[in-house]
Each structure stands twice: as C-alpha cells, then as structure tokens.
Amino acid sequence: DTEVTQTPKHLVMGMTNKKSLKCEQHMGHRAMYWYKQKAKKPPELMFVYSYEKLSINESVPSRFSPECPNSSLLNLHLHALQPEDSALYLCASSHIRLGPEAFFGQGTRLTVV
Amino acid sequence: GNSVTQMEGPVTLSEEAFLTINCTYTATGYPSLFWYVQYPGEGLQLLLKATKADDKGSNKGFEATYRKETTSFHLEKGSVQVSDSAVYFCALSRNQAGTALIFGKGTTLSVSS
Numbered sequence: 001d002t003e004v005t006q007t008p009k010h011l012v013m014g015m016t017n018k019k020s021l022k023c024e025q026h027m028g029h030r031a032m033y034w035y036k037q038k039a040k041k042p043p044e045l046m047f048v049y050s051y052e053k054l055s056i057n058e059s060v061p062s063r064f065s066p067e068c069p070n071s072s073l074l075n076l077h078l079h080a081l082q083p084e085d086s087a088l089y090l091c092a093s094s095h096i097r098l099g100p101e102a103f104f105g106q107g108t109r110l111t112v113v
Numbered sequence: 114g115n116s117v118t119q120m121e122g123p124v125t126l127s128e129e130a131f132l133t134i135n136c137t138y139t140a141t142g143y144p145s146l147f148w149y150v151q152y153p154g155e156g157l158q159l160l161l162k163a164t165k166a167d168d169k170g171s172n173k174g175f176e177a178t179y180r181k182e183t184t185s186f187h188l189e190k191g192s193v194q195v196s197d198s199a200v201y202f203c204a205l206s207r208n209q210a211g212t213a214l215i216f217g218k219g220t221t222l223s224v225s226s
Contacts, residue, residue, distance in 0.1 A: 004156075006156075042202055042218055042219050043157070043214075045213045045214075048212075048213055056213065090157065092157075099162075099164075100164075100206035100207075100212075101145070101147060101159055101162050102206075102213075102214055103159065104149075104157040104158070104159075107155070107156045109154075
C-alpha cells in the first residue's frame with residue numbers, strides 16, 4: 001500500500017471562512033509534507049513534519065496552520081485566505097530511514113472566492 | 114545550493130517516437146534522484162528513482178541513469194504512447210531524514226496519435 005489519501009478533492013471557500021484539509025497514510029512513514037502547486041509550476045514546499053513535530057516551515061503565512069495529530073494524519077487549517085492562495089495543495093509522506101522517495105496524494109484543489 | 118534544471122517544454126511527439134527529457138542537478142554530497150509524473154488533474158506519481166552513481170532506474174518503459182560525472186539524470190523512453198502525455202518533474206533529495214524534494218520546473222509532454 002503506497003497510498004496517501006487527501007480530502008476533500010475540491011474545496012471552494014470564502015475569504016472569511018475557516019476550513020481544513022486532511023491527509024492520511026498508513027505506510028508507517030514518519031515524515032509528512034504539505035506542498036502548494038500553482039498551475040504549470042512545480043510543487044513548492046510549505047511544511048515538513050518529522051516524527052509528528054514541525055521541522056520545516058518555509059515562511060508560510062500564518063493563515064495556514066499545520067497540525068499533525070498522530071503518525072498517520074496531517075491537517076492543514078485554513079483561515080482568512082486570499083484569492084491568490086487558490087492552488088492545488090499536495091500532501092506527501094516518506095519513510096525517514098528506508099528511502100528518501102516521497103509518495104503524494106491526489107491533492108485538494110482549493111479555490112478562494 | 115541544491116538545484117535541478119530540466120529542459121523547458123512543451124515537448125510534442127508522435128506516438129512511437131523516442132523520448133528524451135534532459136535533467137541536470139547541482140548538489141553537495143550524494144543526492145538521490147527521481148522522476149515524477151503528473152497527469153492532468155492529479156497528484157504526483159513516482160515514476161523511477163536512483164540512489165547512487167551509475168544506478169539505472171526504470172519503470173513502464175522509462176529509464177534514467179544517474180551520471181555523477183555529468184551531474185545528469187535524463188529520462189528516456191523508446192516508444193511513447195498517447196497515454197504518456199503528462200508533466201514530468203525531475204527531483205533530488207539530500208538523503209537526510211525528513212528533508213523535502215527539490216524539483217525542476219517540469220516538462221510537459223504531449224503525444225499525438
């Protein structure tokens with residue numbers, strides 16, 4: 001099983017809304033990542049969690065708030081977003097010791113109106 | 114710093130043509146190298162990988178060889194199909210726990226019948 005599951009697949013939210021993106025994996029991976037991808041661009045790293053602790057924050061605005069409640073789950077809480085935050089948000093995971101490759105979910109297509 | 118450079122697209126080919134997408138990298142130490150593929154509206158899928166010099170990664174008819182002397186990891190396929198139409202990303206990892214991938218800008222491949 002090399003599956004990373006993201007929900008929802010699509011999300012439309014207003015600039016005053018609060019919403020959350022969810023990511024789940026059952027591969028025993030202890031590193032999990034959030035990436036943001038704009039159209040025709042490569043993914044941009046937002047956050048990295050290692051052993052459920054935030055290890056990298058790529059200077060992401062505070063309107064994005066990550067959370068890792070356990071080793072299988074990763075959330076991204078969204079609040080007061082701007083239209084330019086509309087993008088594909090990708091979750092990924094990797095096994096810290098067995099190999100560096102990351103496995104990606106299908107992404108959440110977010111539209112901020 | 115670490116970086117990945119890949120040929121700009123789009124690459125347009127006829128079915129059964131030979132494919133090469135060039136990728137070169139700059140990195141300290143001995144990174145692992147990857148090719149990911151992204152089909153329209155989907156997340157990234159790991160296509161192949163190589164973790165040390167002279168390794169050849171292969172999958173679904175695609176191949177790439179880790180060339181340390183030329184710092185390259187070019188993607189090749191002998192006979193492309195319409196279903197190969199997608200965006201291809203070359204990436205590297207520094208092989209440290211919980212470090213994220215560094216991506217090239219992506220190359221769009223369009224195959225016509």
